[in-house]
Amino acid sequence: MKKIGIIALALFMQNIYAQANRFVYQVTMKPDAANKTDIKTENAYLDISAEKSMFYSENRLKRDSIMQQNFQSGGARGFNRDQMEGLRSSINYSIEKDKTNQKTFFKDRIGRDNYSYEEDRPLSWKILPETTKIGEYKVQKAETDFAGRKWTAWFTTDLPYQDGPYKFTGLPGLIVKVEDAQGEYSFDLMKNYKIADFPTMNQFGNTIKVKRADYLKQQEKYRTDPMSFMSQQGGGFSQTRIGGGGIASPRSGGGNGRGGNQNPAEMRKRMEDRIKEEAKNNSNPIELK
Template sequence: MNFTKKQFLRIIFLFVFSLSFSQAAKSDSLRGKFTYLLQYKPNTLAKDYIVKELFSLQVSDSRAFFISENKLKFDSLFMAKYNVDKGHIDLTNIPVSKSNFLIIQTNENSQYYEPVGMTLLSYNSPVINNWKLINETKIINSIACKKAEVRYKGRDWIAWYSTDIPLPYGPNKFSGLPGLIVKITDKTGDYDFELVKSVPNLNLKGKVVNVTGRHYQNAKLVTKKELVQARTSFKENVKFQMESMGTVFSQDQKERQRINEKDQKGYNPIELED
């Protein structure tokens, strides 16, 4: 069959998105909007390879949304194209994120969301409560910060937070400090989040969080282990379904798969422990 993997995934993708974009999301008034730059080393066997991506932290009255800025741009551009022609949506030049997740932080927990195939899965993590506050200060990007340290999921982290911004949130699942986290780095230097942009409160008046409901509504609650297993099974099933329909993978595709498997030997996730 003249049916590529990309075409197969695109059909699934458009079907899911045409349904999910029609869902209405709860409106959260925007109280803070911050942009973080994540720099990380995804593989321990290639220490010179550094991935960079921007993330948005949007704070409402009772919760905060942490998501890739490219995913937000994708939502906006996809919706614009969808409204023009629902039958034909050109995905060319629409940004793609390497981070296909959303984290919603509250005072009680952090909820992780990730779509796997046509199912949105979610698992819960308690708020970090073992922070060690250090009597040390630093100015970062013109913001007065205080130091804190924590061991979380197998990594030792150094955080710099600002009580001048009294929001108990930060990038990823990092929250629970008496001020916004401005910068947090694990001691190996493999992962680093830094605040690079914030929107003045005056510019937020009347605005709401722009994370669409498809990223978190009607999610199936699972454990982290179950989510990882589902992700792996989905990838294997897609390849099996394509081969059963007659798709033949070229030698180049097989070689890329072999290289990817080799890369996994040095896989360097942000969380080293469950």
């Protein structure tokens, strides 16, 4: 009985250690430079364990679940177009932080491929003495300049994590709120709970590891000439393949169950129109430089 008790305790402790914590942030964005009254709001998850963290759209996870169910049924049911459209996301990327090596990786889908780069701009924070309370947490103020915007963050040491949404990290606590000076992007912690493990994201296409500058070049190429980009694997870029983990962008899939009945000219026109609309709607990106 004593051995059984020890084994049970060991399994319990192992299960606790394997758990991750999910922090749900409300992300508010004004991505259209020509229409600052067009405010997008959606939830995103920051999943944290001892070794890593992942930040990604809640809608991305829901879309992946629907697509996975469809694949498991042999695609017989087809996608519910209205349901998938309702889960479109303005957060088409995912971000993974390697806590052991203190590295941050950005992942996004361009055309048929997933791209991954290591963030090469370290965050430099100025921690200020000002404190207040946000919800149940006592928080302290900090500021940084990053990617063309000035950001103000409020972090708490009430929780045993040194992390935050998006690429924000490096403060002695968890970021509860972070907002840019123009009020065009903000991340607000809403709630948190334990999860058994990190979710497995659907992987479509290849994953290509590049430098950040090369990712930006590919992104611009996709916007200016999407069809030629799609017709050539990886846009003609010299590729270094890596495995795992990309989050497919909603723009890549869609799946309404009708694609096979459309002629190529119609599909091309729809794709071009969609990409042009996406470019317009993302003319005020979170990173300005």
